[in-house]
Amino acid sequence: MLNLVKSLINSRIITEDSTSWGEGFGRGLPIIHQESCLADCPKCENTCPTGALKNKVINPRGCIFCHSCLRSCPVNAITETEIPVISSSVSTEQLGQELRSKLKKDCRRSLHIRYVDAGSCNGCDFEINSVTNPVYDIQQYGIDFVASPRHADMLLVTGSVTRNLEIALQKTYEACPKPTLVVAVGACACGGGIFKEAYAAGGGVGKHLPVDVYVPGCPPTPALIIKGILAAIDRG
Template sequence: MNEEELGTDLKKRIKEVLSGSLHIRHVDTGSCNGCDFEMSTLSNPIYDISRFGVSFVPSPRQADMLMVTGGVTSNLEKALRITYEATPKPKMVLAIGACACGGGVFGETYANAGGIDPFVPVYVYVPGCPPRPQALIQGILLALDQYEEVLKRGE
């Protein structure tokens, strides 16, 4: 991966793997909104990820990718499972931020599961508190590589 031209790479890879566009559904499982703000930064005029063919969609039924933020709280565990089941196969799951990767500042308690990997299979972990928008683009690129292999195997 070339760090210098992340966006051009992203556009090229999306065209190769998904033939055009990538639709992302954001799932909040009890995060502090830090990562969510970084994610909405992707679609503002400064980063403008729409020019690479990426868009955020309001329903998991239209999505190729789930971006999950927050360590899974006991209230939102069911919501995560339902959202995952509603997404059409094959689906990518990204764990965004320290909380989704391993608990972060909230850790593992009776109310917080400490990471999303006990509930759903994760493609890419993007640590950071919060990660920069560039790091999110790198995460999407890594996920596309894995997605291509899954498509080749025909799952």
Template sequence: MLHILHQIAKTGIKSETAPTADEDMVVVARLQKTILRTLGRALTIRHIDAGSCNGCELEIQALTNPYYNLEGIGIRFVASPRHADMLLVTGPVSKHMAIALQRTYDATPEPKLVVAVGDCGCTGGIFGQSYASLGGVASVIPVDVAIPGCPPAPRALLQGILAAISAYAPPVAPAVDRAPVEPTLRPSDGPDAP
């Protein structure tokens, strides 16, 4: 036990300041105000690998290391889409994962955000579209923010995640305002969303 405490003390605090949101990554901005009103400053994320090479997963995992300390800024990964506010989806979407991705999306309560991760999640990347690959995440579910990169570095991931919840938000987020959420939030959404 002393060893452990000693190591913790010796390591010190490694966490770095989070980057600011990169609003260039925002594809569609509609939900943010509602999300912030509903969530305050906490965000839960469900990750879905829809057919990636595992490169993006490694960088998403890195977000929880002490340097990026995702939980320190109120964001954490959850085990079920039913507990999630945001889906972080890596691609390309393989045809074999399309149904599972759609079901996971359907299981996520409104209001929900979708962030497509990596070149493959954005466009299909090097795998493109084929007999086995549907390409980018937007070909199956609506995407709010797209984070390019192969894979995107953890800081870029953070910038994209923050963009999804902070872009177009009021300067001071009302942390305890729990106004009811409109039931239908995505009338114009579809696979063709830009």
């Protein structure tokens, strides 16, 4: 437990190391069972499209939950984490209540977010849009999405930061009043994701801005995005 807390403090990554970080995904994080794994078998590593699986270790920030590694293993040495799905109205309500009390305590009842698409495929953007739909409705708890970075307490960034958007993202960050919280949403924003090796991809938000929270997934669910926002408020 102590090691986990130390790693959270040092890595600035909230969602990656949490034992419940698979919550809200349709699939769990792959787990490699080293005791069953064949020495010198390269199949899972070769099949991983993002390079998240290296030397028989999976980096959750790069994983897109495709489960190619599970299917490629000849001895079934890879399984997935259990997924407590956040879909019931009770869980959504609980998230809302947590948001309400944190905003009241730490943010003078409101939080303003500037959302920036820094070259995503729009999958993550659809999920961000969903946090304001009637199911999640985070605006009722005091969160608002603002048009100007000058009014923002937090930047929510999707995409790997493509070359064309690098300067725009930097200028948006500079225009925010400091301190600014930065939340990277989705595998691309966390480390490049599926576009990691592409010539115009920027390798993720962490290479360009100081990130407070990484929310993995391709794309992450609205519930997980809300959890990322909550985690960022804790760090603010």
